[in-house]
Amino acid sequence: MSFELHLPLLMLIGYRGWKGTDSAGIIFEPTLDAWGIKYYLVQSDKDVGKISIADKQAQETDKPVAILIAREEHGQ
Amino acid sequence: MMESFEAVKIISEHRGDALIVAEMTPGAELPVVSTKPEFDLPFNWASMGKGSSLALGLALARPDRKVFVLDGDGSLLMNLGSLVTIAHMAPPNFTHFLFDNRVYRCTGGQPLPRAGRLNFANFAREAGYPNVYEFADAETLEKNIDAIINQVGPNFVCLKVSPALDKPIPPFPYVRVSDAVGRFRAALQRS
Numbered sequence: 001m002s003f004e005l006h007l008p009l010l011m012l013i014g015y016r017g018w019k020g021t022d023s024a025g026i027i028f029e030p031t032l033d034a035w036g037i038k039y040y041l042v043q044s045d046k047d048v049g050k051i052s053i054a055d056k057q058a059q060e061t062d063k064p065v066a067i068l069i070a071r072e073e074h075g076q
Numbered sequence: 077m078m079e080s081f082e083a084v085k086i087i088s089e090h091r092g093d094a095l096i097v098a099e100m101t102p103g104a105e106l107p108v109v110s111t112k113p114e115f116d117l118p119f120n121w122a123s124m125g126k127g128s129s130l131a132l133g134l135a136l137a138r139p140d141r142k143v144f145v146l147d148g149d150g151s152l153l154m155n156l157g158s159l160v161t162i163a164h165m166a167p168p169n170f171t172h173f174l175f176d177n178r179v180y181r182c183t184g185g186q187p188l189p190r191a192g193r194l195n196f197a198n199f200a201r202e203a204g205y206p207n208v209y210e211f212a213d214a215e216t217l218e219k220n221i222d223a224i225i226n227q228v229g230p231n232f233v234c235l236k237v238s239p240a241l242d243k244p245i246p247p248f249p250y251v252r253v254s255d256a257v258g259r260f261r262a263a264l265q266r267s
Binding site for chain 2: 001004005006
């Protein structure tokens with residue numbers, strides 16, 4: 001729907017299975033790639049600036065952009 | 077039972093300046109009768125049940141306008157959680173019209189799971205919609221619609237419509253939502 005409507009949609013997505021700890025983690029990024037959706041990984045406070053970058057990109061391109069929220073301790 | 081087209085016509089005639097997101101069969105029918113096409117987002121067959129979520133966003137973003145979604149029962153089954161989100165956010169300007177035809181008409185009329193045994197009005201009531209109605213004929217819809225859309229919502233109106241499987245889907249003027257959205261945005265910016 002976001003593509004069809006040219007919606008600048010910022011998606012905040014919890015990254016289950018980060019680093020491939022389950023099948024969701026294995027297929028997640030390739031799925032976004034298949035859709036041509038840009039994404040940014042946010043793991044800690046130092047990454048929060050990426051959210052503004054992603055939002056700006058969504059607004060400028062009228063497309064969905066994803067923020068993948070991964071907890072630091074996951075997958076380690 | 078009423079025809080979907082009759083219900084769409086009544087809603088369109090009583091809309092005032094409401095914004096309308098319409099899915100599936102009503103999405104194809106709305107452009108034929110719309111009194112305010114610039115304020116319509118008609119998804120003919122392409123929204124996979126997300127019309128109710130999109131309409132919720134519009135209602136929250138534009139509290140100064142009434143917002144309607146013309147939803148399908150098959151569509152709502154794909155996005156049933158939106159009932160709870162809508163009831164939780166409780167936009168007072170939101171009316172959810174559900175076209176209950178008990179089939180997936182656009183893919184050939186396959187029956188919905190538990191077709192005819194689902195009570196969508198009860199789903200909405202349990203989700204927390206304060207105002208819930210069920211109408212099986214056009215006259216009753218027409219008699220009640222003004223009071224419903226002018227009260228504090230969110231409102232849910234289940235419309236029992238014919239599956240119309242004996243009729244071909246008419247050659248509606250096909251409006252691509254990607255074309256309609258530019259007109260819609262411009263109209264919203266002006267008003």
